[in-house]
Amino acid sequence: MRKTLAAVAAAVIAGFSSLALAGTPLSVAATPVPHADILKLIEPDLKAAGYDLKVVEFSDYVSPNLALDAGEVDANYYQHLPFLNASVAARKLKVVPVKPIHILPMAAYSKKVKNVAKLRKGATVTIPNDPSNGGRALLLLEDAGLIKLRPNIGVKATVLDIVSNPRKLRIREVEAAQVPRTLDDVDLAVVNSNYAIGVGLNPVKDSIYLESKTSPYAVVVATLKGHEADAKVQALVKALTSAKVRKFMIEQYKGSVVPVF
Template sequence: MKKFGLLLSSVLLTGALAACGDDSSSGDKTLDEKKLVIGVTAGPHEQIVEVAKEVAAKDGLEVELKVFSDYILPNTALSEGDLDANSYQHEPFLNTFNEDHGTDLVPVGKTILNPMGVYSDKYKSMDDLPDGATFGLPNDPTNGARALYILEENGFIKIKEDKRETASIYDIEENPKNLKFIELEAAQIPKQLSEVDAAAINTNFALAAGISPKADSILLESSNSPYVNYVVVRAENKDDPTIQKFVKAYQSEEVKQFIEEEFQGSVLPSWDE
């Protein structure tokens, strides 16, 4: 019995040591050197990363794309480890997501600016809008604030100084045209454009509806916008060499040329700004 007890103790000790070794291994945050799984949203982000994927392949890096149709799941999947990185969001949205979900996702490389535009089926310029005109804007806090920022930048409203970055329609202190703001689901605004005098529409939704930001907008977000998009990763991977290799592929001349030729100013490469 003593021999059996010693043998059992030895087995348990060996198993415990092995388990400790497994924990140490699973704690390794280094990514695969030869393959990354990147999350994107359908549309321009998907198209552009497809080109970056080809560039990365020349450098020995395989990129697998996972395409999403909303703005929340790509971050959820990244934080849970189902993705190595994603490419679809600007920093204000990322900061809000981290705060709301207790995550630690970080930007590691600039990608593009999808300039938000203001459109109208009734008027050819913002100056033509009558007093009391109805104005549609996204009902989510981040893009709603972005739309108001564009209007303020062009002198159509003034936002309370301490509310500029998180502004809502209740933070407007000057509104010379007495614009009547109507908050709408961002994806539905192109379909509802005829029901308002003007509206702010995100680029991806505009393009999907056959609307050209450069040709059709009556007001377009400037290139110095704070809403530049980024490649985003978990904090522990921000300096990972494989991630840096992907960022290099994205910020290549081949990708820049594709963006300029494909989108004709409706999407802008932002890493040289």
């Protein structure tokens, strides 16, 4: 009997101990590179702060916002502010930005030429097909002197806003994650850096044209409206803006990921 009671007591104590050791759940939606990698880096820091991080990976740009809006995750970390704003407007989402973390420079890559000035007439160019990244790619092409857009159109630019295309470039819109895979078949591909990194491309070393350093496209931590000040969200922001993360971004990605904190 005494042995039985002792066993029960030990089990109860073990149960309480495991509960005491369990942290507050914190789930974050992210695309794989570099966002999920950076989140995994800070997992021990969040654990020490009392949070059990769960990274939910998505390969597309739409699902992380839908998951957040549905309350399936506490936050997401993968998108720049213009994309977030466009998504919220288009889908009437309850998602808001909390803190900018880094910039992923967009760049143009080619296996056919070493300089954008050498692009042939009628060259095929692929760009992302979502509105904000498509507009961003068109602004890059304009900055490179390849096209001219309607004045003051800015990040809302679409192919319909091209007012001058002296090289008669054939611009194909492709799902952002697939743009790097078109490189063998086209003359030029304008790629988001997270997808470039994923296929071994570095925008600083491998591109033939790099987006301006004054880019407004900072990637943000986002959460549901009204939850910006939640302790778990603020703990995530604190961990992501640490000196450890800044050092990792600079040393690991060598210009592909630029911290803004």
